[in-house]
Amino acid sequence: MDMCILLRLFRQMPEGLGCGGNHGGSTGDKDPRERFHKGRPEKGGYREVTADCHNRGCPEVHVVIIMEVLYYPGCSLRNTYPEFEKSTYEACEKLGIELVEIPEWSCCGVVPSLATDNVMRHLGAVRSFINAQKKGREIGTNVIVVLCSMCYNVLKRVNLILKEEPDTLENVNSFIDDQPDYVPDLRVTHFLTFLKETGFENLEEKVNKPLKGLKVAPYYGCALLRPDRPEGVPIDNPDNPVILESFVRSIGAEPVHFPFRAECCGNYHIVLEPGIVEMRTRKIIGSAKSVKADLILSPCPLCTYNLGRGNESLDKSEQVPVVFFTQLLALALGGKSYLPTEIEDQILKKIGGEKSD
Amino acid sequence: MGKAYKVPNTLTIMKAIEYVGYRFIRSCGCRGGFCGACTTFYRVKNDYKLQVDLACQKRVEDGMYIVQLPFIPAEKPKWDLDKMKSTTDEVIRVFPEITRCLSCNVCTQACPQDIEVMRTIQALRRGDLEDAVNLTFDCISCGACSIRCPAEITHYQVFQLARRLFGKYETIPAKHLMERVKEIEEGKFDDEVSKLMDMNLEEIKELYKKREIEK
Numbered sequence: 001m002d003m004c005i006l007l008r009l010f011r012q013m014p015e016g017l018g019c020g021g022n023h024g025g026s027t028g029d030k031d032p033r034e035r036f037h038k039g040r041p042e043k044g045g046y047r048e049v050t051a052d053c054h055n056r057g058c059p060e061v062h063v064v065i066i067m068e069v070l071y072y073p074g075c076s077l078r079n080t081y082p083e084f085e086k087s088t089y090e091a092c093e094k095l096g097i098e099l100v101e102i103p104e105w106s107c108c109g110v111v112p113s114l115a116t117d118n119v120m121r122h123l124g125a126v127r128s129f130i131n132a133q134k135k136g137r138e139i140g141t142n143v144i145v146v147l148c149s150m151c152y153n154v155l156k157r158v159n160l161i162l163k164e165e166p167d168t169l170e171n172v173n174s175f176i177d178d179q180p181d182y183v184p185d186l187r188v189t190h191f192l193t194f195l196k197e198t199g200f201e202n203l204e205e206k207v208n209k210p211l212k213g214l215k216v217a218p219y220y221g222c223a224l225l226r227p228d229r230p231e232g233v234p235i236d237n238p239d240n241p242v243i244l245e246s247f248v249r250s251i252g253a254e255p256v257h258f259p260f261r262a263e264c265c266g267n268y269h270i271v272l273e274p275g276i277v278e279m280r281t282r283k284i285i286g287s288a289k290s291v292k293a294d295l296i297l298s299p300c301p302l303c304t305y306n307l308g309r310g311n312e313s314l315d316k317s318e319q320v321p322v323v324f325f326t327q328l329l330a331l332a333l334g335g336k337s338y339l340p341t342e343i344e345d346q347i348l349k350k351i352g353g354e355k356s357d
Numbered sequence: 358m359g360k361a362y363k364v365p366n367t368l369t370i371m372k373a374i375e376y377v378g379y380r381f382i383r384s385c386g387c388r389g390g391f392c393g394a395c396t397t398f399y400r401v402k403n404d405y406k407l408q409v410d411l412a413c414q415k416r417v418e419d420g421m422y423i424v425q426l427p428f429i430p431a432e433k434p435k436w437d438l439d440k441m442k443s444t445t446d447e448v449i450r451v452f453p454e455i456t457r458c459l460s461c462n463v464c465t466q467a468c469p470q471d472i473e474v475m476r477t478i479q480a481l482r483r484g485d486l487e488d489a490v491n492l493t494f495d496c497i498s499c500g501a502c503s504i505r506c507p508a509e510i511t512h513y514q515v516f517q518l519a520r521r522l523f524g525k526y527e528t529i530p531a532k533h534l535m536e537r538v539k540e541i542e543e544g545k546f547d548d549e550v551s552k553l554m555d556m557n558l559e560e561i562k563e564l565y566k567k568r569e570i571e572k
Contacts, residue, residue: 075456078484079446106460106475107482120507124460178462 045069045141047098069194070132070144070186071099074151075107076301081324083338084301088147088191088326090335095206097198100139102132108154119171125158126172129186130179136186144188147326149223149300153233156188160230190224192243192299192325193235200250208334210252214350216328217293217320218244218255219284220262221303238262244297247325251332260287265306274309281310288320294350295343296322321346370397370412370423383427390414393499396469399423409467409501429500431511436518443526445481445489445519452515455481457508464502464512470495474502474512481519489516490523 045068077085092099106124113121129144136142146152162169162184173181195203225238236243241262245255263284266277285307288296298304304322311319321343328347331337337344364373371385386394395412402420412425434451441447449455455478464474473492480488493516502512540546553561 073483075482075484079449104476104479105483106479107456107458109459110456120459120461124458127460127462176462178466 045100045136045139047139066096066098067198068098068100068139069141069189070136070139071101072105072108072128072132072144072146072151072155073101074146074148074301076148076150081301081304084147084324084326087324087330087336087338090330090338091326091333094330094333094335095198095203099145100135100141102128102144103135104131108151109158110150110154112154112157119168119175122158122161122168122172123176125155126162126176126182127179128155129159129162129184130176130182132186133182134180142186143194144186145191145194146188147191149190149221150302152188152190152235153223156190156233157230159184159186159188160232164230190235190299192224192247195247196243200246203247204250204252207251207332209332209351211328211332211347211351212252213352214253214347215256215292215294216248216253216297217258217288217291217295218248218261218297218325219288219299219303219307219322220244221298221300222262222264222267224299225262244299244325248297248328251328253328253332256288256291256293258287258291258293260284265303265310267302267306270302270306270309277306278310278313281307282314285310285314285320286318289318293320294346295328296320297325297328298322299325364417366417366419368417370399370410370415370417370421371395373417374412384412384425388413391497393497394427395425396427396429396499396501397423397425398501406466410469411499414469426500426504429504429511431500431503431514433511433514438521438525441522443486443522445484445486447522448481448486448489448515448519451518452510454508454510455515458482458510459508461507463505463507464510467501467505469499469501470497472496477516478510478512481515486519486523487527489519493520 047066047068049066073085089099105128108128109121109124111121113119132144136144144155146155162172162182169182169184176182189197220241225234225236225241228234228238235241245257248255260283264280265284266273266280269276285296296307298307304324307322311322323339323343327337327339331339331344331347339347362373362377364376368376371381371388375381384395384397386392390411390413393411396409397412397415398407398409399421400407401418412423436451458475458478460475460479462475464478465472465476468474472495477489477492480486480492496513496516498513498517500511500513503510506512556564
């Protein structure tokens with residue numbers, strides 16, 4: 001059969017969207033493989049599946065490329081914020097991205113070792129890398145996508161340290177004598193970076209429910225931007241990040257700039273000094289409120305928890321709901337957002353759309 | 358103790374200790390590999406690895422030097438199963454120290470029962486209670502993992518809580534057990550128990566000697 005290769009990032013041709021009748025040749029879309037790996041030496045995993053075309057009258061069966069990446073969930077997503085993970089799966093389904101969970105992943109360690117000689121603290125991350133390495137070789141990718149900011153920060157730092165310090169790598173590998181050695185050729189990527197590399201403009205095309213008129217305050221927190229040691233940890237310029245703003249634009253919403261977007265929420269002070277966290281998060285929320293934000297967008301489970309505590313200490317009229325960026329993404333792609341009904345209704349009212357299933 | 362002994366190489370560590378003339382007043386229980394009382398740490402010639410086995414199960418090796426730990430000090434927190442849910446969060450609430458796990462896997466290497474101890478702790482971190490329960494079915498609570506753990510986790514108690522929660526809330530109740538509990542509650546064994554309670558020590562000893570022994 002003469003198959004038309006459709007290089008769209010869809011798992012299945014969504015209803016109402018056809019191949020454009022452009023069979024046998026380019027559909028105008030760039031090969032996602034080219035886009036993602038432009039100038040990068042790493043390999044990526046892809047799988048080809050066939051899908052029927054929903055374009056009226058088109059008899060062709062299309063070959064759709066599904067991008068496979070390794071995925072590290074982290075403990076917070078499993079225990080505290082399942083909606084963060086579920087909305088991501090929902091969005092990835094719509095985007096033709098398959099998240100392949102690293103088998104038997106370990107807790108990242110939460111706080112990376114700050115002492116150069118405390119290698120023990122790296123072990124959780126390294127064990128996950130070893131398992132990722134095995135799985136990655138099976139599916140042909142070396143890219144790990146991480147959702148949680150804290151996990152990203154720890155995994156990224158440990159991986160960079162192991163790439164840069166052969167002595168530390170040898171030390172770790174000789175200690176872990178029940179597993180094969182880790183060869184540090186994996187690349188740890190935050191999901192936002194991954195979306196950016198596959199193209200925000202590409203994402204824009206897939207959005208079928210643009211969040212028009214929704215004012216979103218993108219909150220970065222610390223772990224995605226700091227520290228820049230080892231070099232390469234921040235996902236964007238720490239002093240003037242724009243990645244979340246670009247993301248917000250790509251899903252059709254309006255990013256609003258607020259001065260506290262990269263301030264620390266207070267982090268683990270929530271355990272012993274919750275007063276500090278409440279003081280800081282009230283300032284962050286107040287700052288977002290002052291620019292008339294409908295929502296605060298968070299990439300981090302701990303920041304989300306802390307901002308929630310800040311909201312609880314404020315009057316209802318001063319509160320700003322906090323949502324994960326993937327929840328808005330899933331909503332904009334026409335999927336299930338796993339948002340509280342009340343918040344989803346508010347958003348839909350604002351953008352004048354229908355409620356999703 | 359503190360000396361080298363020559364013993365036949367067919368003996369277990371426990372038998373060898375008795376062979377050279379010692380009588381166990383501790384570090385010895387069921388002699389069948391189930392109770393976990395005879396946990397023994399040892400090293401063998403030309404190997405840096407510290408190894409752990411049950412003295413009643415492990416055969417002696419040439420040049421083996423050993424120490425037996427009859428007891429691992431551990432605080433057991435109180436819990437009330439009726440007021441808990443069958444989630445890993447509950448386990449973490451009772452044993453917050455499991456979040457200190459460094460993934461060093463020394464616990465697994467210490468386990469005489471070959472349980473994947475670290476994997477279990479990580480399963481609890483990942484929110485997978487069922488995996489944790491199934492992985493630790495063979496735990497005999499010897500405590501070898503806990504004395505080696507740099508995060509000071511008392512694994513065997515963590516696992517017990519996981520199994521209790523899962524058993525109470527997630528598994529189907531055993532029919533025969535429910536029937537027996539009902540019989541007990543209805544007083545089927547009350548007469549026999551009160552007969553025993555009225556006996557003096559000599560009578561009880563006599564009864565014990567004459568008991569039916571399973572073959």
